[in-house]
Amino acid sequence: MSVFLPLLDGGNIDQALLRSLARIGPVIVPSNTPPSSLPPDLDVSRYILLDQTSSLNLDEIVQWLDLGADKVIVPLAWAKDVVGVLPADRLILLLDVSNASAVSDSVRKGISGVLIKTSTLDADFIGSFTRFFSGADIYVLSTPSSSPPSQSTIRDLRRANTIIVLPTTLLTYSATSEQAINVADAFVAPLISDRPDGLFPTVVTEDGRSLGLVYSSTESIKESILTGKGIYQSRKHGLWRKGETSGASQTVLGIRVDCDLDALEFNVVQKGSGFCHLSRPSCFGESKGLYALQKTLQSRFESSPAESYTRRLFSDPELLRAKIMEEADELCSAETQEEVAFEAADLIYFALTRCIASGVTIYDIERSLDKKAKKVTRRKGDAKPKWAENTPATASTSTFTRPPPRSAPVSWSKTTDGPIRMRTYDLSKASPETRSQLLRRPVLKSDEMIAKVKPIVDDVRQRGDAALLELTAKFDKAKLDSTVIFPPFAPESTQLTDPIRNAIDVAYANVQKFHAAQNEKTTLVVETMPGVVCSRFSRPIARVGLYVPGGTAILPSTALMLGVPAQVAGCKQIVLATPPRPDGSISPEVMYVAHLVGASAILKAGGAQAVAALAYGTQTVPKVDKIFGPGNQWVTAAKMLVQNDTDALVSIDMPAGPSEVLVIADSTCNPAFVAADLLSQAEHGVDSQVVLVTVNLSQEEINRIEEEVEAQARVLPRVDIIRQSIPKSLIVKTTSVDEAIKFSNDYAPEHLILHLKDARSALPQVENAGSVFVGPYSPESCGDYASGTNHTLPTNGYARQFSGVNTQSFQKHITSQEVTADGLLGLGPVVATLADCEGLQAHANAVRIRLRTLVA
CATH class of the missing domain: 3.20.20.70 (Aldolase class I)
Structure with a gap:
């Protein structure tokens, strides 16, 4: 206002x-x-x-x-x-x-x-x-x-x-x-300062991004309004005319007051090296996402080498046009959430390249969007004839349509989607067939996906690095000279801000402490009968491959969850695979974790091609014995394919499916906490599995939880994904904790959260779950990042048979037995009898030939 x-x-x-x-x-x-x-x-x-x-x-x-x-x-x-x-x-x-x-x-x-x-x-x-x-x-x-x-x-x-x-x-x-x-x-005139020095906290933004926090005085505000320059009040040096000495000046586009009239927002155009005194665009670190891409493209438009791909795009309009049309077509053909995001990112890259070549910025695009949002008349919206297959051609020019008379009013305001609601079932009234349906997950078309990834896997297996480089350029959009980074890693590649580095260090320490406690350091020795001693001892799997999803995303948590237990187990070779960024680099967060866990190599590749390289090895990529890590359906299908190939001689951690959570809540629960836990999984993807099991909750209490889900979801950036996943999710009403946990054990969730009066006492009843979060202050997010437990967990009901990744996942166990002469006298006749029973006389002979020497 x-x-x-x-x-x-x-x-x-x-x-x-x-x-x-x-x-x-x-x-x-x-x-x-x-x-x-x-x-x-x-x-x-x-x-x-x-x-x-x-x-x-x-x-x-x-x-x-x-x-x-x-x-x-x-x-x-x-x-x-x-x-x-x-x-x-x-x-x-x-x-x-x-x-x-x-x-x-x-x-x-x-x-x-x-x-x-x-x-x-x-x-x-x-x-x-x-x-x-x-x-x-x-x-x-x-x-x-x-x-x-x-x-x-x-x-x-x-x-x-x-x-x-x-x-x-x-x-x-x-x-x-x-x-x-x-x-x-x-x-x-109406501004109020609650500070002893009378200054006003001022947030400086550019294109909706925060550049920094400064202070303004009545004098500096007046001068900014009248001159249009960024002018503030230094608490030490008085009036501060931004850029007066550094050249990093500002043009003020707008000045707003907050609702309490005690703080300001300056929307500016920043010039020069940036707002921060460290010559960065923002005091809060480097830009990310679209604005980082815009900055990169603007820089390359001005000074990219003549032979570079970006320069070629800028100088060849027909190539750029073809790439935009190609990526638009691929986006329309994408099916999964990951594919849509991947292809949309490609399309945005080439579209923004077209904009930068024409002097158009994201700010210009946003202004155009804002202007269009103000229109109250709309075109019919049909595609133009050249793009429509069966759609009749319509006029491409906009026309004003007179609103209908008041007897038939219409709403010109922007329409909104309906309420975000889950499906509710009363377990006491559910038939056996309905109960069985409640336990089902979406059918995974693994055969179809394996058929899609097989040509990729075969290509890498046959052509090695050459195929890997080509596929990385095609799918990861990164043109590389080599696919692997070996230690020691360049110090600049692991540089982080202090808060991020400290957060990773704390998470590393917690995960390392918990997984080190799982390490078997002693040999199990049992004398099964006099003179017969059996033992079991562990050895690390020598070579492991850790797949860390990424590319434009940054997932240091997954690198920690896989790298730390591999390090604790003593694996000799730890090969970390992750998609490179468009410039061919790996995010410094992942690089830093790779350094912490002692990675022996980093493969700059993603998808099925990375899995194939780990499974078979290439001229530069070391072959591994076991592959770990989550990924999209392409990665999952490739892992399933290679583990069944005897030529690969590789195993995998576990089958994978969509992320899932089951929350059990009674009347003591905080509805906001429960809703937040449900949404933390629902935002993963449209196929995420979210189940709320209530214990004697009234409809009014359930409504409060659903209202919280609605309110929290609407302000989340991934609300469009949640709108699709939540309606597929379930509320299951039960009458007791025993009934609720029995349903949970049958469901076997990846994550189980207990919002119960005495949550800890229910833990002994849990038989099937990937990881359990006990009580109101144990959000699933803690396990995902830094509590110490592992976040790579069985999904799709596999918690009935599989454990989450742990230290022993990176170890194998070897047994031994030592039988003395007296021991063989007692055990030998038993063995010979059983061998004769199975018709394996050579087995029996191996015993009897020894017995004869002992009784001779």
């Missing part, structure tokens, strides 16, 4: 004043304002004040909204024709103070604000309108407007949740006088 709202009310608006106003919020623009009054390069949020002297023209109002107006201000007389037809959040009602009470309830619910014209600016009097129009923004315009209000009046009104409207004839770029108030003085 603004501090005050300027109203353009003069023919020749001072351009410097107008630019200052655009930096601090929306401006009311009368619909009859000459276009020349607003410079075309000025990005100003507009509230359009419609001409009350003309008749209602609904088409014209729609056009204003379609052309980017944030809101339109309409007189009360038009309310019955626009309220309920146009979006409520885009409508402000213009009222005289005398007719405010004539506004009906239906009109109040169909608008987002009211602009009241009054001759008095008494805060208590205006406050009564705030109560009457509860939930709406209140703007007030003093009539007649012959002199500017005082700063105290602006302050009192704003603190009463009322925004004063100031005609530009009462605003000035110069010093405040009896005729006009300085625009910066009006802005700072």
Whole structure:
């Protein structure tokens, strides 16, 4: 919400004043304002004040909204024709103070604000309108407007949740006088500092990303508003004009106050080396995702080598066009979540390359999206004939469609999806068939996937490094000269910020401590009968391959969970495989973990090609004896394929399926905790398995959990995935802890979370689960990252037969027996008899020939 709202009310608006106003919020623009009054390069949020002297023209109002107006201000007389037809959040009602009470309830619910014209600016009097129009923004315009209000009046009104409207004839770029108030003085009037030094915490952002936290004073705020430069207040050195000495200056696009009027946000365009004194874009570290990609592409557009692939894309429009179309087609053909994300990333890369080549940035794209979001008319949306197969051709130009009459109103606001709800079953009423269905997982089409990965595996097996390099370029989009990194690793490749390095160190210590306790250091010795001693001892698997999913993602936790037990077990060769980033590098987080666990090699490859290289070895990739690690269905299928190939002589950790959680909750549970645990798994993928088993919970209690799921899901970045996984998930109602745990044992979940009154006492009843999380303060996330247990766990019901990865997963056990002469005298006849019974006379002879020498 603004501090005050300027109203353009003069023919020749001072351009410097107008630019200052655009930096601090929306401006009311009368619909009859000459276009020349607003410079075309000025990005100003507009509230359009419609001409009350003309008749209602609904088409014209729609056009204003379609052309980017944030809101339109309409007189009360038009309310019955626009309220309920146009979006409520885009409508402000213009009222005289005398007719405010004539506004009906239906009109109040169909608008987002009211602009009241009054001759008095008494805060208590205006406050009564705030109560009457509860939930709406209140703007007030003093009539007649012959002199500017005082700063105290602006302050009192704003603190009463009322925004004063100031005609530009009462605003000035110069010093405040009896005729006009300085625009910066009006802005700072209501601000409140709760700090002893009177400064205001200020978050500096660029394109929605935080650059850093600074402080502002009344003086620095005023100068920033008037000059459009980033100017702040140093607590040690006074006024700080950003970039004055370093050259890393800022252009201020917008200044906003927070809801408590005690903090600010500066939206800027940063120039030079960056905002941080360490010559980085942000004080919070390097950019990631799209903005990091944009920075890389901009840099390569300016200085990439002539022979580089990116330079070729920039200089060959036809190649770039072909790649965009190719990646768009692959995205449309993608099926799984991982495939869609992978192909979408490729398409975005080439699309952004096209944008950078044309001087278009992500900020420009976002502005275009925002402008389109403001449109209230829409095209039909059919594809153009050249792209449509069976879809009739439609006009490609946008046309304005007059809204229907009020007898058939439509909602022009953006539609939202329905509620996010799970499916509920009462176990006491479920038939045996229904109960069996509740225990089922989605059918995994492993045969189809194995057929898809076999050509990839065969190619790497036959051609080795040559195939691996080609497949890495194709699937991982990284052109490499070599596929393997051997230690010692370059120090710069493992450099991390202190918080990330410290977090990894703590997680490493916890995981190492827990897995070291599992290590068998003594030999098991048992004398089964006199003179017969049997023993068992462990030895590490010599060569292991650890698959760490990644590429653009960073998964140091998986590297820890696989690398630490391999290190503790004493494996001689630890080969870590992970997809490279587009520039061919491995994330420093994973590199750092590889260093900690003593990796003997890092394979820069992902998918089925990495599994094949580990299984068979190549000219440079060491062959391993066992492959560990999670992955998408391509990785899983490749692991299943190679473990059944006797030429590979390789085993795998366990079968894999979608991630899953089962939560058991009774009346002592915290609904917010339960919902958060369910969502932590539901966000993994559309096929994630989420089950809530309730113990004597009423429908009202279950509803509270579902309401929490809904509320938390809607603010999560992966809400679209959750919208698909949660409706497939289950709520199973039971009447006792025993019944709930019996169902859980039959289900055999990967993760089991116990939200029970005495959760620890239920632990002895658990028979089938990958890992158990006991009590309200044991979220599954702790096990995923740093508590010490392993997060590589059996899914798809395999917890009935398999354990999660542990130290013994990286070891094999060898047995021995030593039989003395006296021992053989007692045992030998038993063995010979059993061998004769099976018809294996040579076995019997091996015993009898010894017995004869002993009794001779």
